[in-house]
Amino acid sequence: MYRYHFKPTLAKLGIRPARWHDLPHFYASACAAQGIDIRKVSRWMGHANINTTDSIYTQLFNGSSTEDMDRLDSLAARPPAVPIPRIG
Known part of the structure; x- marks a missing residue:
C-alpha cells in the first residue's frame, strides 16, 4: 500500500514524501x-484517553507562534527610537 499507492500519489500531487x-x-x-x-x-x-491524543498527536500546530511573530514584525516596522546618550 505504502510503496505502490501512497508514495506515488504524494508524488503526483507534488507533496513532499511522508x-x-x-x-x-x-x-x-x-x-x-x-x-x-x-x-x-x-x-x-x-x-x-484524551491525553494520548493531546500529548502525542497534536504537536504540529500546538503553540503556534503566528500572533507572536506578527507582534514582533510590527515592533520591527516602527521607526527607530532616539538613542540615549552614554553617560560617563
Whole structure:
C-alpha cells in the first residue's frame, strides 16, 4: 500500500514524501488548529484517553507562534527610537 499507492500519489500531487505514521499526527494537529474539540478527535481516532491524543498527536500546530511573530514584525516596522546618550 505504502510503496505502490501512497508514495506515488504524494508524488503526483507534488507533496513532499511522508511516512504513513505522519498521517494521524497531521490529522489530529489540523483538527486541533481548527478548534475542533479534542475529545471528539480523540474518539474519532479510537483513543481511550484524551491525553494520548493531546500529548502525542497534536504537536504540529500546538503553540503556534503566528500572533507572536506578527507582534514582533510590527515592533520591527516602527521607526527607530532616539538613542540615549552614554553617560560617563
